[in-house]
Amino acid sequence: MAAQVGHLKDIELQHQPQPSKVLFHLPATVTETPHREPFIQISPMPDNTVMGVGQDGLISVWTPDLKLKKSRSILDENKQQNRKIKWISDSILMPQYNKLIIGTCDREIRLYELSNFEPYCQIIGLETMPLHLGYSPRDADECVIYFGDEQGCVNIILVSNVAETLRNWTKSQLIDEIPSVNIDSIEEPGNVKYIRWKVHNDWVTQIRYVHSIESIISSSNDDYTALVIGCVEGTKNLQQRLRDLMDSSSTHGRRSMLGNAPPKRNISDESSFKVKRGVKTFDFCKENNILVTGGLDRIVRVWNSYVPGWPTGLLRGHASPITFLCIGDGNTKIYSVSTDCTVMVTELFV
Structure with missing residues (x-):
């Protein structure tokens, strides 16, 4: 080095x-690990331990001096016959609510209990695979869960009354024995808003929400949309919002109808940084x-x-x-x- x-x-x-x-x-x-597939994420835990998440769903927890404390596979379907292997695309901690969030290659976002790694609930029916996940608290009892995908889109799930909303999600229909809420109906109870912006001309390579500037920063390998800093919910201009609502046929802020491209932000709502060969x-x-x-x-x-x-x-x-x-x-x-x-x-x- x-x-x-x-x-x-x-x-x-x-x-x-x-x-x-x-x-x-x-x-x-040199310390042997139980992992046989690449690490997706290594994260510090609230109790001062370190958690490793493997691509195949194997979780390992380590003490500060790197002694293995426990390990467990959270994707039990991998062990069942006649079931295709599920892979994790990314993971992030939700420490305020003692949850682990993972994205899978089956276009799902799953929440697990950090205490025992049991499945809590999942968001299904995503249009694309969540390549890079993020989570951030906002104001009191509000948070944002967001991800970038292979279509160059930034997906944002704004959640208010978080504890109540999570409990409501656990009352949803069971799919694969996990309470499941579909992304198409996730806004119906009223505490959730789903926003999807077409931002990049290539898949998203990294994404981050910055609360202090109320913006999403995302990057891609495309020269012209290498890095973009954009607002979360779109323009505050009333006339522009009305035009957007008319253009999107009352689907603004929700998942695009089949065959329609996701909306782009107004040019005044984002800044683009051009870099040869992308970021x-x-x-x-x-x-x-x-x-x-x-x-x-x-x-x-x-x-x-x-x-x-x-x-x-x-x-x-x-x-x-x-x-x-x-x-x-x-x-x-x-x-x-x-x-x-x-x-x-x-x-x-x-």
Whole structure:
């Protein structure tokens, strides 16, 4: 592994020193895991343990010193004969309500109890596969569950009276012995709003809701819609809303009718960042108004989120595509990881 230190003055890149080597004492400690398929997500738990979610539905829980505490398969149908194998596409924790949310390749979103990993309920009938999931609390007893899909769409489920709504979902019809609510009827009780925007020209590679700016940030491998920052519910302009309602034949904010393309946001409701070969990963810091992106061209770009026309800094040094970015250490460093297992650290001076 290697580390690189760059210098940014007033968010503008001034120079890039040569990378310096970081040594690790070997041999490293190797711990066997029960997983035989790739990890989808590794998440810290509320009790200070660490949870790993495998692509095949195997869950493992580890102590802080990486001792295996327990493991369990949450997709029991994998073990039954004459049933096709179900795969997990992504997962996210819902810690305020002690739930684990997973997306499956069968176009479902499932909720599990964190205490025992028993199925709680599921949302079925999704038009597309939830490639990347997200969850965030909003105001008191409100939350947003969202996902990006292979059609380049951003899907947003706004939930109010969350505890009551979740309990109501458990009273739905059982499918595969799990209470199931269909996405087409999810709005009927009145506590849920489902919104679907056509945003990208390629599948979504990452998605994030930022409560402080009430926006969804999403990325794709498409040059022209590499990264888009857009509002959640659309324009606040009354006349524009009326036009949207007429154009969508009273289906605005709900799943498109069969054969109709999902609606696009008004041009004033989103900002698009163009990047050659697209964006695979990004991070955003509201405090310093810094957006960083990375992807197939191996360059970390630093942006002012209000100026999508051009980046304020370019960080070169990775020899392979960038798959992970994080602004950390009190918003003073950028951590980037590429497919050749190289980690680079860039220091920010703003």
